[in-house]
Every structure is written in structure tokens, then in C-alpha cells.
Amino acid sequence: MIKALKANYIITSKSRILQDSSVIIEEDKIKDIVPNKLVSKNKYKTINLKNAILMPGFINCHTHLELNWTQKLIEPFSTFPLWLKQIIELKRKKITKKVLVNSVIDSINESINSGVTTIGEISSYDGVDFKPLKKSGLRVVYFYEFTNSTYGNLNKKFFTDLLEESKNDMFELRIFPHSLYSLDTNKIKKLLRLAYKKKLRVAIHLSESIDEVSLTKGKSNGFNEIIFPMIKNKPKIEIINSTPLKLLDEINIEDLDIALVHMNNLNKGDRKILNKKQYSVIICPRSNMFLNQKLPDLDYLLRKKEVGIGTDGLSSNFSLDFLEELKFLYLSSKNIIKKNLEENIINKATIDGARALGIEDKVGSIEKGKKADLIAFEIRNSNPYLSIINSNKKDLMMTMVNGKIIKLR
Structure with missing residues (x-):
């Protein structure tokens, strides 16, 4: 009826x-x-x-539901690389599938209880989050994550099964190169070509920390000093003496619409690229504060339509409560945007988030x-x-x- x-x-x-x-x-x-x-x-x-x-x-554009279990294990830290070092060490531990699945289920429940109907999930544990998400009743934009160590998953049957599953109206597969600092630049190029060939959208962590900006500019940074010595397969990264967005834009020869997650460090040249190209941005304000990072340029980004909101995961936030994310963003923006801020925030949580994920024809x-x-x-x-x-x-x-x-x- x-x-x-x-x-x-x-x-x-x-x-x-x-x-x-x-x-x-x-x-x-x-x-x-x-x-x-x-x-x-x-x-x-x-x-x-x-x-x-x-x-x-609500559309929560960026989550790491699988990492719920790490929340109680994160020790105090002072820089982004020192936090990332802990995440790498924790993910190397042998965690049972049951722990991971329960993490996902708990995170799904918290999301539903705060009004989320669409979730943009980053999957990094060989699809352990797939079945709980399918059963959740949520609309799922499923970002399959790649780093140097997981790049070979392209050839696994599970990935090809995901391609078939993405024909489901409630489930959309996306490609997620983790970041410029966790993949060879050449591998990112190949992933972008694959996305173009398979007609899949792409997202990536970008400009989350000042260390990442220093890395692409060839300056001293915490990745070279702390992270790369931990990794056997050190990423081969192009150094262009410019920003992460400039590097990504140079290798994005297919001119794909890419969702840029975080974008905390924008300069004038970056804004020109964002104004000219069809990149969308996903901001995670509480996560930025948790990680001792500055907030993104809210005066610029909140005026754009292709900008959504994410909670990120519980390894870099105190909760997945989407309402708390909206409150924090509202309070952080009150002295920046004086007109129609309340409506702007709600739009970012709905229709603009849908635009950021490329699903505005369906929802938002x-x-x-x-x-x-x-x-x-x-x-x-x-x-x-x-x-x-x-x-x-x-x-x-x-x-x-x-x-x-x-x-x-």
C-alpha cells in the first residue's frame, strides 16, 4: 500500500x-x-x-567502521605521523574476524541512531564489513581501499564479485587509493585508469596533514622520518615541489571526478584547481581536531555545493554520532559565515553530501x-x-x- x-x-x-x-x-x-x-x-x-x-x-560521506575496535587503544600523540604509526602497529596485530565484524555492527547501529541513511565506507580488511553493511538496510557507497601492500587485491575474486554487486541499487562500489603517501604514484595512475575503464568513481585522503604537503614539496616531513622506515615496500612518490592536490591533478589524466577527503591545507593554487575541475570535497571536522590538525578553509568550502561531511572512524573521533558532527561544524563556522549557516549545514549533510558522492540523482x-x-x-x-x-x-x-x-x- x-x-x-x-x-x-x-x-x-x-x-x-x-x-x-x-x-x-x-x-x-x-x-x-x-x-x-x-x-x-x-x-x-x-x-x-x-x-x-x-x-x-543524513549522508555520512566518509567512515572507517572496521576501526571501531582501535578507539580504546590509541595513546596520546602530538603529530599526525605519530598517530598513523599507532594505526599501522595496531592493524598489524592479529585481530579476529569476530572483533572486526562486531566493530562494524556497533558502528552501523550508532550511525542509524543518529539519522544516517547513506554511508560512505572505506573497506580495508578484505571485505569484512561487506555482509554487515548489506544486512543493515543502509544505502552503501563502498570504497575499496588500496595501499602498496593491498594493491594485489585487484586480482582477487572478491573484488570482481564486488563489481557485480555494484549493480545493486543499494550498493555502489568505488575505488579508494588510500593516499599519495601510501601508494606508488604509478599505482595510483593505474587505479585511476581502472576506474575510468570500469566507470567507477574515486575518492582519496588528501592534504590531511602539513606533513603530506611537505612530502610532495620535497621538504622534511614525518612520513620520511617516522612512517616509511616502518614499511618494507616504501611508496615511490613523485616530488613536484607543490601541493598534494597539484600532484593528484597532474596524474588525473582521465579528468575523473574524485572526492577529496579532508583537504585541510588549501592554498590559492588549490582553490583555482577546485574552481576549475569537478573535484568534490569531504570534510571531517571533528577528526581534524582529534588529530591536532587545523580545520579546512570553511569560508571557502562551505560555499561550494560539492562538499559533504564525514565522521571518519573511531580511531580519529570520539563517536560516529552524525548530529555531533553537525553541531561541531556549526559552532566552528558561526563567526565565518553569517548568512543562512543553519540551512547550509543541513544541505552539506544531505544534498551536498549526495553531490560529493555522485548520488544526487537518487537521494539528498x-x-x-x-x-x-x-x-x-x-x-x-x-x-x-x-x-x-x-x-x-x-x-x-x-x-x-x-x-x-x-x-x-
Whole structure:
């Protein structure tokens, strides 16, 4: 039966807020948006979300769900390379599949409980996160990670199976070269060619630390001093005396749309590249603070449409609560952007996040024909945008993905 979701407010993420209206759902798609008075109880299965704001589901563009288990083991550190050293050492330990799977399941539950309907997951443990994500009911953008040590996974059956699985409407495979400092530059070029050939989108960690900028400029950096001595297969990296984005842009000869994760260190030349090319950016503000990094150029990035938000993983954050990410970003931006900041933040969490992942044709806004990925929150403020930012997990009333309710209070 066709469903009607009735709410006091509907945030469409298309610069419109509707009052006393209903979203009509047929199977997995949005069929229409109509005033509540036109909703017939005989025609629709009506779900009356009283005192509620209905909106597109949150899109967490960047996560490492498998690394939940590392959170309690991270010791204090002073620099990004010293943190990365700990991660490398922890990942070398023999961790049981059960521990990894439970990490993923716990992370999925925390994500759903904070209103996330689409997750951009970085997979680095030979697909241990695949089955839990498939069973979760979430929409999944699955980034298969490559480093020098895992580059050979291209030839594994699991990767070819993922290519077939990506034809599933709820699951999209992507290529994820981990970073410029963890792969030979030539291998990154080959991965970009593969993505072009298979018509797969790409993302990469980029300009996350000042050490990475120093690396591509050929200056003293923590990777040469701390990380590379730990690695048998030291990456062969092109040194161009410029920024990481400049290097990536030079090797991106196929001119692919690449999602750049973090981008904390932007200069004038980088902004010119971003203005000219179709790169998107995914910011992870709380992770940046956790790792003793500066925040990205919010004054520039928050004004762009192809910019989404990620929580990153629990190895570099205190929680995967997406609402906490929005609060932190809002407070960090209040003195930078004076006009329509609340709406801007909600757009970054929905339609702009969809643009960053290249799925804006499916989700991110409430429009006829789009997938029914929706969430509802109890009203906490007369400004619907600020009400959402001010919400906590207890205020979440409903989560729907692909027309199916996966959480109802």
C-alpha cells in the first residue's frame, strides 16, 4: 500500500520548507508531496509524525567502521605521523574476524541512531564489513581501499564479485587509493585508469596533514622520518615541489571526478584547481581536531555545493554520532559565515553530501522520483534547520531507507 508521511515541517533540501504537508511513498520512491488536508486515510497507509520535522536522510560521506575496535587503544600523540604509526602497529596485530565484524555492527547501529541513511565506507580488511553493511538496510557507497601492500587485491575474486554487486541499487562500489603517501604514484595512475575503464568513481585522503604537503614539496616531513622506515615496500612518490592536490591533478589524466577527503591545507593554487575541475570535497571536522590538525578553509568550502561531511572512524573521533558532527561544524563556522549557516549545514549533510558522492540523482533531497531515504526529528526550535542541528539521538523519531522503515520511535 502507498504510504503517506505526515509532518509539521518538511525540509526538502531544495531551499524550501513546507508546513503541514505529507510525503507520499510508493514502494522505494517519493511519489508526491501534498498538503496534509489532501491525504485520504482510505487511499494511503498514513504515518502521522506529530510535532516532527521530516527531511532527507543524513549522508555520512566518509567512515572507517572496521576501526571501531582501535578507539580504546590509541595513546596520546602530538603529530599526525605519530598517530598513523599507532594505526599501522595496531592493524598489524592479529585481530579476529569476530572483533572486526562486531566493530562494524556497533558502528552501523550508532550511525542509524543518529539519522544516517547513506554511508560512505572505506573497506580495508578484505571485505569484512561487506555482509554487515548489506544486512543493515543502509544505502552503501563502498570504497575499496588500496595501499602498496593491498594493491594485489585487484586480482582477487572478491573484488570482481564486488563489481557485480555494484549493480545493486543499494550498493555502489568505488575505488579508494588510500593516499599519495601510501601508494606508488604509478599505482595510483593505474587505479585511476581502472576506474575510468570500469566507470567507477574515486575518492582519496588528501592534504590531511602539513606533513603530506611537505612530502610532495620535497621538504622534511614525518612520513620520511617516522612512517616509511616502518614499511618494507616504501611508496615511490613523485616530488613536484607543490601541493598534494597539484600532484593528484597532474596524474588525473582521465579528468575523473574524485572526492577529496579532508583537504585541510588549501592554498590559492588549490582553490583555482577546485574552481576549475569537478573535484568534490569531504570534510571531517571533528577528526581534524582529534588529530591536532587545523580545520579546512570553511569560508571557502562551505560555499561550494560539492562538499559533504564525514565522521571518519573511531580511531580519529570520539563517536560516529552524525548530529555531533553537525553541531561541531556549526559552532566552528558561526563567526565565518553569517548568512543562512543553519540551512547550509543541513544541505552539506544531505544534498551536498549526495553531490560529493555522485548520488544526487537518487537521494539528498525530497523530490518526486527520488529514493525514499527520509528521517524525522521531534521539533526543538522554531527554526527547523537549527532544530535539527540542536537535536540529539533521542529526538530521532523515524528512519526510512529505500521506502522501508528501519527505525521507528
